[in-house]
Amino acid sequence: MRFALPERWSVQRIVKILLGALLLFVVFKGVSATIADGKFTAAAWKSLITTGLALGSLYALIAMGYTLVYGILFIINFAHGEVFMSGAFTAFFVARTLNNSGFLNDQPIISIAILLLVSMLVSTTIAILLERIAYRPLRGAPRLVPLITAIGASLFLQNTFRGLYGAKVRAYPEIDILSGTVNIFSFVVGKDQLLVIAGAALLVVALYLFIERTKTGRAMRAVGEDKEISALMGIDVDKVIVTTFAIGGMLAGAAGVLWAINFKQVDFYMGFLPGIKAFTAAVLGGIGNVVGAALGGLILGLLEGVAPALLLTGYDVPSPNQLKDVISFSVLVFVLIFKPGGILGSDEPDKV
């Protein structure tokens, strides 16, 4: 009994083309129906876009951690979402303390700097510990093993934070200078959103320069190409891997602070969904590629902000925002079907 048709029949290609056409048709019909309907004003669209951009820059920051680690170790650091959560939680406690003493609103810029510093420190520590305890002993083990460890580590971290700080959703203190909006090219942008977008952009550019211009960055790329040869060339592979995790953790910590500032609440489960979405973003942009991850994050954020309204309203779906997660996961699935290498990656499905 044969289960699959030979490759030259290329049934897969036919199915792909049909599926693609169907997808395009569905999207086109939904979008045109929504636009013809005219339920949303231009201002509403613009606000959806800015919300999406802010969300997208956060995804981009978290996605850096996935993409860097994957680029070097070829494992999915499933617990990365929890590293992000740890940053946000730390930011909450620091901000609350600063708020209680009044320092938060007296010296907002210094306060945000402190927040970032402490959270990044905590997240970095957790990321490094994660590598040391959960991943390093398993280097060279069969593929599934580190992935299962990562799931275990993720559960462990989540529930540790729950045990330490409780299961409640905590409200994040407001920072006065970040409330209110500014007008940029007729887009009404919240000041907090502006901080998020600008901060994320700055960090991503810094990371890009670090990887492209510094010696450590070059070492990272070398280890990603070939660990053994890099070791022969005098690169301390373990150190480079730790550095990679540390950088990922640092950016996740920063993302945690910015997330808390933007959405103003934290809880122990908050790392899960952004974690998977950021992974989706990394895949979308081409995993292992820093620019791709940034691009993927922005696109995914925009899609999540705009697509429920743009696509689903056209089909008269009640409360389309409930389905925004479905859209982002569908994006992941369709990317993997049509362009598994991602936007900036090679098109060959990876088969190491």
Place this chain on the structure above:
Amino acid sequence: MKLATKIGLIAGVVSIYFPVVGITERFDDRTIIDGVLTLGSTIFLVIALAAGYVVAKPRHLPGEEPEPPGPSALLYGAVASGIAGVMAGLFVLLADSVDLRTVLISVTGTLIERLSFGGSAGSAVVIMAVGGAALGALGAGLQLISQSIRRPLVIALGAALLISLTEPLLNAVIPEVLSKLGLKDDTSWLYTGGGLSVTGAILVLVLTFVGVFAWTSRGERVRQAYAGRSNRDRRLIKGGALLLLALFMAYLPQILTSFLSEILGTVGLYILLGLGLNIVVGYAGLLDLGYVAFLAVGSYSTALFVSERSSLGWTLPYWQVVPLTIVIATVIGIMIGGPVLRLRGDYLAIVTLGFGEIARVIVQSDWASPTLGGAQGILGVTAPEVFGVDLREPRNLYYVILISVILVAFISWRLSRSRVGRAWNAMREDEQVAEAMGVSIIGYKLLAFGTGAALGSLSGMFFAIKLGSVFPSSFNLLVSINVLALIILGGMGSIPGVIVGAFVLVGLPELLREFGEFRLLIFGIVLVSLMLLKPEGLIPSRRRKMELHADELEEEQYDDSAGQGGAEPVVT
């Protein structure tokens, strides 16, 4: 000495971790030995003992003979656990003087009071340091005594812990058994106050110690006698043992309360789920993190076709619903698996995770609520009647589930031995080589996915019948994680492993209500430490073991193949 300090520091962090997360206080409600030990304090004892034990463990370079540990090991053990004790004591002191409650919600007044043993926080430092050092020396001492005594001792301690923890189960069963035997149904000699009594503890310790001691000194002969038999005989013995086990399981509900039968039914459902996922993950090596989706498909399609209150407006009899549901689930499984099976394993994990979430979000959304009932779910799933027996009654459902488990276990055992099973194995170990050998990768992956989906939907069906209704909140990611964890604990690809895993990870927590909120935390620890220490699981299948410990097993493998002429008598 450096090692002792390092391990002491780690043990110290661990022993602070438990109270800070809230485990200690919660577990203190649980008695291990009445009036002597609670579960909370047992954790500290185990940490201190283990630290001493690990420090004293003889270390040697590969190829060198290990040096037997000398009396200095006692000192090192004491130092390690002493350090841990001092750290824990200092933490109590800190918590006593500074109010940590605003940040760490679990550090309550009662906790600190308990940790200072009723005295001042200062005295706690001394008590913990001294007590820790003593326990550490004791743990190190375990390394000094001979293996033939150490093993029974450790097992006896473990058995006492287990028997004490399963008190709600055993304390309900033993009186029934006793009264059936015509004895007085009094268990106060064994259990008092929700745990072992002092006499009970001594009894268990002594009996297990003697039993295990006798087995280690005599058991070798029994094992040799068994190995000396012919393949046919061994298969007979094995079959007989399995039959006895099945009969025992069939008799079990007669002596169990309805509550315990229900727990058994839940365990059975998870065994079914585990067996299904085992085919996908264990045999074919495809990590599926969205397995709950198939449980949901099974439950919802059963509810839709059976319930009079579902949106369909018409109903089907059960004997039509069963095959229909399985077909629907298989088709959905292939539809989900199909597009992404070309990709590498870890992508598949994330995509299936995504699908699991999609299933949940859609079911809960307003969009699907006219068909699937939204957050209210579907009510009124009538129980099927077989020969006038109501299947909602836990005991009756238990039998149906038991029969299904046996059937499914048999099928997946035969599958693993078949051409298909070998193809799956080859694929799991090396896809490219398998493809080169003529295994149709996509076809076999789809087959694995479809089979897994069908089995998952089968348990979904029982799930709907059991509850009599279907709610979206039952189908969350935790179910998937739970099933995955039990497979990994038992050993991927191993059928007895799935069964044991389900009892340990599903049955035990049901009995230990205290574990409730820490269940996932414990899962996390179990998953990580298993992968680090024993990636093949508790009851590994032979193939899996070979894969993970290729070099160590090589010799044994040659011996086996010489002795058995290729046939494998081990049920995996």
